[in-house]
Amino acid sequence: MTRSRDPLVSLGRAIVVLVALALAAPLLALDVPFYASIPTGVATTGVGAVPEGVSLPWFEALVDVRRFASAVDRSANVALLLSIVFVPLLVRFRRSPRAIVFGACAWLLAGVAGAFVCECSRPSHDWVGKVAAARAAGQDVRAVFPPLAFAPTTIDAGHGREPPSARHPLGTDSIGRDVLVRVLYGARTSIATGLLATSIAVVVGVLLGAIAGARRGLADAVILRLIEVTACFPGFLLVMTWVALAERTSLYAVMTILGLTGWPTIARLVRAEFLRQADLEYRVAATALGAPWWRVVVVHLLPNACSPVLVAAAFSVSGAILAESGLAFLNLGDPTLASWGELLRQGRETGMLHLILAPGFLIFVTVTVMNRLASVLRDRFDPRRCEDVR
Amino acid sequence: MNAALLEVEGLTITLAGAAGAVVDDVSFRIDRAETVAVVGESGCGKSLTALALLRLLEPPLAIRSGAIRFDGIDVARASERELQRIRGRRIAMVFQEPMTALNPVLTVGEQIVEVLELHAGLRGAAARARAAELLREVEISDPERQLDEYPHRFSGGMRQRVLIAMALAGEPDLLIADEPTTALDVTVQAQVLDLLRELRRTRGMALLLITHDLGLVAEMAKRVLVMYAGRVVEETTVLDLFERPQHPYTRALLAARPALAKPGARLPTIPGVVPQVAHYPPGCRFHPRCAEAFARCSQAVPGFVAHGATRVACFAREESR
Amino acid sequence: MGRYVATRLLLALPTLLLILGVVFAVVHAVPPVPSVEIDSNVDLRSVTRQFRREFGLDLPVFVNTRPWTDVDDVLALLDANDEDAMLELRRFAVVPLLALSEPGQERSIEAWTWLGRCVPEDVDPREPETDRARKRERNSAWAIVTSRSAAERVGAAREFVAARLDHYAPQGLDTVRVMFGETQFATYLGRVLRLDFGVSVHDRKPVFDTLVGRLKYSIGISFGAILLAYVFAIPLGVLSALWRGTRKDAVLSAALFSLYSLPSFFVATILLRVFTVGEPFSWFPPGGFHSARGFDAMTPWERVLDVAQHLALPIVCLAYPSLAYLSRYVRSSMLDALGSDWVRTARAKGLSQRAVVVGHALRNALLPLVTLVGNVLPAVFGGALVIEVVFDIPGVGSGLYQAIVQRDPNLILCGTLLLSVLTLAGYLVSDVLYSFVDPRIRFGERSPRVGTERVR
Ligand SMILES: Nc1ncnc2c1ncn2[C@@H]1O[C@H](COP(=O)(O)OP(=O)(O)OP(=O)(O)O)[C@@H](O)[C@H]1O
Numbered sequence A: 001m002t003r004s005r006d007p008l009v010s011l012g013r014a015i016v017v018l019v020a021l022a023l024a025a026p027l028l029a030l031d032v033p034f035y036a037s038i039p040t041g042v043a044t045t046g047v048g049a050v051p052e053g054v055s056l057p058w059f060e061a062l063v064d065v066r067r068f069a070s071a072v073d074r075s076a077n078v079a080l081l082l083s084i085v086f087v088p089l090l091v092r093f094r095r096s097p098r099a100i101v102f103g104a105c106a107w108l109l110a111g112v113a114g115a116f117v118c119e120c121s122r123p124s125h126d127w128v129g130k131v132a133a134a135r136a137a138g139q140d141v142r143a144v145f146p147p148l149a150f151a152p153t154t155i156d157a158g159h160g161r162e163p164p165s166a167r168h169p170l171g172t173d174s175i176g177r178d179v180l181v182r183v184l185y186g187a188r189t190s191i192a193t194g195l196l197a198t199s200i201a202v203v204v205g206v207l208l209g210a211i212a213g214a215r216r217g218l219a220d221a222v223i224l225r226l227i228e229v230t231a232c233f234p235g236f237l238l239v240m241t242w243v244a245l246a247e248r249t250s251l252y253a254v255m256t257i258l259g260l261t262g263w264p265t266i267a268r269l270v271r272a273e274f275l276r277q278a279d280l281e282y283r284v285a286a287t288a289l290g291a292p293w294w295r296v297v298v299v300h301l302l303p304n305a306c307s308p309v310l311v312a313a314a315f316s317v318s319g320a321i322l323a324e325s326g327l328a329f330l331n332l333g334d335p336t337l338a339s340w341g342e343l344l345r346q347g348r349e350t351g352m353l354h355l356i357l358a359p360g361f362l363i364f365v366t367v368t369v370m371n372r373l374a375s376v377l378r379d380r381f382d383p384r385r386c387e388d389v390r
Numbered sequence B: 001m002n003a004a005l006l007e008v009e010g011l012t013i014t015l016a017g018a019a020g021a022v023v024d025d026v027s028f029r030i031d032r033a034e035t036v037a038v039v040g041e042s043g044c045g046k047s048l049t050a051l052a053l054l055r056l057l058e059p060p061l062a063i064r065s066g067a068i069r070f071d072g073i074d075v076a077r078a079s080e081r082e083l084q085r086i087r088g089r090r091i092a093m094v095f096q097e098p099m100t101a102l103n104p105v106l107t108v109g110e111q112i113v114e115v116l117e118l119h120a121g122l123r124g125a126a127a128r129a130r131a132a133e134l135l136r137e138v139e140i141s142d143p144e145r146q147l148d149e150y151p152h153r154f155s156g157g158m159r160q161r162v163l164i165a166m167a168l169a170g171e172p173d174l175l176i177a178d179e180p181t182t183a184l185d186v187t188v189q190a191q192v193l194d195l196l197r198e199l200r201r202t203r204g205m206a207l208l209l210i211t212h213d214l215g216l217v218a219e220m221a222k223r224v225l226v227m228y229a230g231r232v233v234e235e236t237t238v239l240d241l242f243e244r245p246q247h248p249y250t251r252a253l254l255a256a257r258p259a260l261a262k263p264g265a266r267l268p269t270i271p272g273v274v275p276q277v278a279h280y281p282p283g284c285r286f287h288p289r290c291a292e293a294f295a296r297c298s299q300a301v302p303g304f305v306a307h308g309a310t311r312v313a314c315f316a317r318e319e320s321r
Numbered sequence C: 001m002g003r004y005v006a007t008r009l010l011l012a013l014p015t016l017l018l019i020l021g022v023v024f025a026v027v028h029a030v031p032p033v034p035s036v037e038i039d040s041n042v043d044l045r046s047v048t049r050q051f052r053r054e055f056g057l058d059l060p061v062f063v064n065t066r067p068w069t070d071v072d073d074v075l076a077l078l079d080a081n082d083e084d085a086m087l088e089l090r091r092f093a094v095v096p097l098l099a100l101s102e103p104g105q106e107r108s109i110e111a112w113t114w115l116g117r118c119v120p121e122d123v124d125p126r127e128p129e130t131d132r133a134r135k136r137e138r139n140s141a142w143a144i145v146t147s148r149s150a151a152e153r154v155g156a157a158r159e160f161v162a163a164r165l166d167h168y169a170p171q172g173l174d175t176v177r178v179m180f181g182e183t184q185f186a187t188y189l190g191r192v193l194r195l196d197f198g199v200s201v202h203d204r205k206p207v208f209d210t211l212v213g214r215l216k217y218s219i220g221i222s223f224g225a226i227l228l229a230y231v232f233a234i235p236l237g238v239l240s241a242l243w244r245g246t247r248k249d250a251v252l253s254a255a256l257f258s259l260y261s262l263p264s265f266f267v268a269t270i271l272l273r274v275f276t277v278g279e280p281f282s283w284f285p286p287g288g289f290h291s292a293r294g295f296d297a298m299t300p301w302e303r304v305l306d307v308a309q310h311l312a313l314p315i316v317c318l319a320y321p322s323l324a325y326l327s328r329y330v331r332s333s334m335l336d337a338l339g340s341d342w343v344r345t346a347r348a349k350g351l352s353q354r355a356v357v358v359g360h361a362l363r364n365a366l367l368p369l370v371t372l373v374g375n376v377l378p379a380v381f382g383g384a385l386v387i388e389v390v391f392d393i394p395g396v397g398s399g400l401y402q403a404i405v406q407r408d409p410n411l412i413l414c415g416t417l418l419l420s421v422l423t424l425a426g427y428l429v430s431d432v433l434y435s436f437v438d439p440r441i442r443f444g445e446r447s448p449r450v451g452t453e454r455v456r
């Protein structure tokens, strides 16, 4: 591979690889075959019986609420299916940043919407066990499993706390779940937290910052106070408290609180940018032509505030990822989701290096990539306009 | 003929990444107690030339070639050690931007005393007294108190005078003054100029005066260098400059003086603008704006020809000889 | 200056109030429950009632709408037979219950019984003794009333209540007072203003004392970390600025950048694994502030060594993110300084490279660094939470973590308040210091703030 001179290109590649791994997790690891042809017999009876005949159980499993309890997982699964449509589209329009951004957003939204529209609940089939048993009984069973035939929740009985082996390339955790599988699915948790928390922060921040910068006066004063107050908020503590007190820990609460405490930086940047642009001629001209203030904001001011917001957003993603894994590390994570921080916690408790290094390294890489992206972007844009973010 | 105090030969300054030289093949000399003025439009490389004399250029700017001989020392090749002995003590400089040239977190007194300790061997109260005296000489009122003030309390003109006082503190043999009086009002300007003349008379201090103010040139200088786009186009005496300007650029510069314009008439201007470093034209760099230009002007760089005490780099003057 | 600080302090009050309000809402979104051993044969119901009363949880959290309780509400409670809810209505159940007790009403007997229970419940064990005495008196009057015939006793009760109507059915401004005053939040604020932060629901000890007792450990590691960060950050930052553009600078910058992105709980876990459990090294103890056994028998010198050995790893973990952040800051402000006009002036004076760097550039670059203490301090204190938990140090952070896990509202609130006050104080100190070190800044103008969110 040739090394590109532009750091943005290699950073972009790193991000694409991370996202691809997160999306493709079920493609690489799931205990359900893509294709199965089961004759009547051993496999179709007893606990965990599988349906007989030819079927494509993998596709159904992707939206099965029993297999994927969390909507985060199901959305990612649907997005994975939709990649057949979106990846060629994105590749086709890769030259236009705007198309990429819109395409990625559409992909994301389609995934989330799809997960809510088509969900199903199937009885739990024990594909791996039944297929093995049927094969042992000499039946003509055909089933194509993903390379790792484990779900993130599969407990491989009798294989707990194992160091890396051929069966489990990164070993197993303290109750016998495959670490590599959980690391793959953990990427989804991290990326989802980063994305959602940042989206909330960006929406709130841009909105309030724009109002403050465009309207001035009382609105500005009030929002400025709000910014100062929120900036002093002990966000992580609040998340911890919420998560610990809630009946059932939910990742959405974490994302929401992180987003709602993370917007002040963005609001400050947008406001500063608006004030900076206040006297520029085109704005005066647009106002003089009778454009309403919100139109001036949307058409003239917001596009200019994009670059500092992008920098702050990149930092915010890495901050949210750190917060999520920190919470899981403190045993305050969402138990229905695989998480890097949660693996690391087990590593701390058991002292097993494979449980420490694999998730820790991934957190480090993801956070570094996002921080690096932010600082490269900041250097690329006028640095003075991003002063507030580091 | 005795040895010159400063002799510059073929000084060429380049900007990393740009093709042409920013300052190209500049040569001149300054004798003891002599005042030489450098004039030229904004951006023609006057300040860079001055900085080069003290080896203060920093990347991306660098001296590519040329010799700078000061009192027998080869400044262009001097070690950092030797340079430290020259800077401030032998050659001092008054910088062009008074607003940023003073350290904001040190008091004015501390910054002047620093020079006195380094070059005049004064310490403590003596240094302080001398610093106050210097401030008084540049017409700053209540100097004792002002010594303890920070630069941000000073106006632009006051800062410029502090810079002058600081430069004079080391009692240099050569003072490079980069537009030293732009921020001063007329009376203070007159007093500062008196001070400089006085120093020239008593201590034999030479002065390299960079300015846009032709009136100032007439008042102070004996010889004048006219620069255009990084090159010296004419070197002449003050008298000849006003009486017999040779180079078309010099003539245009003189014609554009506001003092000459009739009341109510439009000021004559030189058509066009000084090109940026990256866009210096080939041949004589003035030819795109020159009324007298002909084919050769865009093909070759004119060499100097002498007209009495004047040296001029122009093909048109070569012909007329 | 005094005026400026006073303004800032005044502005901090609403900020703290808002923070307290939000955290209060979160903490009380799910009411805390008493910790009872599962198989112990206590009456969970009465224990809970006792517990709620003791910690004032029987009041509404933010807004008290009980003065508007009407007959229908009470009837609904009667139907549901919700004893706890009825008792928690306290005196506001009296007027509707009285109306229901009128002879001829469908459920008058039931209502009368409830009335008899609700009024004595009105005695609040937390109120001063004189109030209690007064209420006892009232209750005995009530007891006499109960001994007569139905019509008589209801009539007497009606008179009794009518004589004290402002108490049982507040009107006008009193309603507002009850609405916002008789709430958990108002009660809590009132106590906080008297610097009474309440007691823990677990050990019944004052939470403030608990936290202050833990503060010394937190301050120990935090200040150690800040010191360490500064001691290493300055030379590293200056060197990489002086080496600008060389390979050395590139390597150093990349290393510092990675350090900055390295999550400290990961580093802490690795250090613990590698250096404490003897695989491969056993250089440091695995946690705690000092040795659990034999510490008292040590000489002072041995004690210092012992504590230092215990704190080395946590301090390193806490220091390195700030170190990375500070040295990047030093580098860029040093570069700014070195490229400035006044450094050129200093060179032109004939100062040596050293004098220029140390006397002019470094001085300017480092002065704002002093003010960053205000930014680093809250970050370090926040980061200390995870580190204290991992290294088992009995500081404020681990105390707060325990409080959160055990749902101890007073402890959580007090801890949050402590951290917020520290954060605000950090900002204030940073701004004041800034105006001291930079002669250009005058009070009242905001200093250029370098955001804080990102130091971890
Ligand atoms: N650090 C630098 N990087 C790039 N270009 C530079 C730099 N410093 C100076 N220049 C360029 O060199 C040219 C000469 O600059 P110089 O400061 O010597 O002009 P000047 O004659 O002093 O003008 P003025 O009368 O406005 O002071 C200008 O075109 C300027 O753009």
Ligand SMILES: [Mg+2]
Binding pocket: B046, B047, B048, B096, B178
């Ligand atoms: Mg200049």
